[in-house]
Amino acid sequence: MxxxxxxxxxxxxxxxxxxxxxxxxxxxxxxxxxxxxxxxxxxxxxxxxxxxxxxxxxxxxxxxxxxxxxxxxxxxxxxxxxxxxxxxxxxxxxIGHILMHHHHLVASWQQLDEAVLNGAPVKNEMRDRSKEEQESFLLGMYNNASFSAPAVADAVDLSNCSTLLDLGGGPGTYAIHFCKKYPQLKAWVYDLAGTEPFALRIIEKHLMGDRVGFTPFDFIKNNFHESDAFDAAWLSHILHGEGEDESQRIIAKTAAVLHPGGKLLIHEFILDDTKDSPLFPALFSLNMLAVTDKGRAYSYSELGAMMENVGLTAIRRIDYGSPKGTAIIEGIKA
Structure with a gap:
């Protein structure tokens, strides 16, 4: 404005x-x-x-x-x-789950001034999310993704892919919609073990249990097995929670499990290179400052450079009409 x-x-x-x-x-x-x-x-x-x-x-x-x-x-x-x-x-x-997730963020936003001065969130106490907060977050992500997933599935071409890795995919919303769009596709959601009950509930709700699986996996701490190999990998809204070095490592180890010619797809709130627009990604960066140690929104150039650093080629941006500055960046493994 x-x-x-x-x-x-x-x-x-x-x-x-x-x-x-x-x-x-x-x-x-x-x-x-x-x-x-x-x-x-x-x-x-x-x-x-x-x-x-x-x-x-x-x-x-x-x-x-x-x-x-x-x-x-x-x-x-x-x-x-x-x-x-x-x-x-x-x-x-x-959609009350995502509204309650917003409610749970209020306490951190109340201390935004301290987070800005310190360059890190204010931590009054070290604790895990409560059961209520965990449910609000994961099912809130399902609420959010449910609105955009059909348009995303239409925008991404997975017609030549048989296997998809949905890394940090939470309840598996995008994996489900990709499989609905492409009948030849099977997908695996790799996320924290505590996410599994929520993911299985959503997968069953969509009657996709025979085509969407879940594997407990911490994408920061764990490494893939030598047998892991996929035609495409989907990284939706996970990099903004991490700093640049960790984001680069996540991209590198994900690219490593792609077949030659495989697609790596990053779905994020993407800033312009000037970092002062669009509005929602700029505000979302503040949200990440308030609640994570190093997370923030990234620009297209920053994400594209991380993909180039691991040898991905034909990097391009895919816009699908999101009102929040969200887009997809695609890269191909040589």
């Missing part, structure tokens, strides 16, 4: 935008939309069902109604079609 587009009103609106974010997070965390379901009920009834305070619930429900996420009629509240589709847990299109 240029200087001429800013004004005091817009600046204050942007500054206070977290009010709306936190209202949505609270509604999802408390299960408001799921509790209301297809009914029209009062704030007192909602409070009774979730063991909350009627006054507090009334104020929250009014705010959600003002945002258009609930519909208020006299003293009752109901879900509009959008909320029924995307904010009730029973819906197959529920």
């Amino acid at each position: 240029s200087d001429s587009q800013w004004n005091p009103g817009l600046l204050m609106e942007t500054s206070g935008a977290y009010w709306r974010s936190c209202t949505i997070h609270t509604g999802v965390k408390l299960g408001i939309f799921t509790v209301i379901g297809g009914e029209a009920i009062t704030a007192r009834e909602v409070a009774k069902r979730i063991h909350g305070n009627p006054r507090g619930l009334g104020i929250l429900l009014d705010a959600l109604s003002a945002m258009g996420l609930l519909q208020k009629k006299e003293d009752t509240y109901a879900n509009p079609p959008f909320a029924l589709t995307y904010l009730t847990r029973e819906s197959p299109d529920y």
Whole structure:
């Protein structure tokens, strides 16, 4: 956004935008939309069902109604079609997991000033993700990927590939959609052991258990077996969590398990070479500063150079219409 587009009103609106974010997070965390379901009920009834305070619930429900996420009629509240589709847990299109992942990031963003000054995230305590945070993260990645995976599968040509490595693929969303697009393809998701139950759940949901497998694997600590070999490798949104040296090592050991002529595909939020646009990758770099030791968004030139360093050729960018500056970089193993 240029200087001429800013004004005091817009600046204050942007500054206070977290009010709306936190209202949505609270509604999802408390299960408001799921509790209301297809009914029209009062704030007192909602409070009774979730063991909350009627006054507090009334104020929250009014705010959600003002945002258009609930519909208020006299003293009752109901879900509009959008909320029924995307904010009730029973819906197959529920996206509350990614919204709760955003909620769990708030604490780190509150300390962004310290992270910027220190060049590293603020760590109040060393602990693993809670079960709730793990579920929100992994199923949130499924929420995110589900929107883009069909377009990605259409944009990438895997017609000559029989085997695909989805490295750090989480619940395997992209592997599933690639296999749906290309009936000759089989895919293996390599990710941390704790991810396996979530991945198997999603793979089974899509009835792809005979074509998408899971292998426990830490792409930082583990090395591939000599027998590992693939026609294509998919690295989606894993490099931004790592520094340049580690990203280079990941690319190198992934390229090493490709057959000659195999494709390495990197899917990332990609910055322009000037690093000051597009907006979302620039903000995402801040998110990585707040939550990882060395992660950040990379430019096309930076990622392309890493691929060239390991001998990949015919490097090109594939855009598929993502509104967030996300694109694919393809390289071929000689």
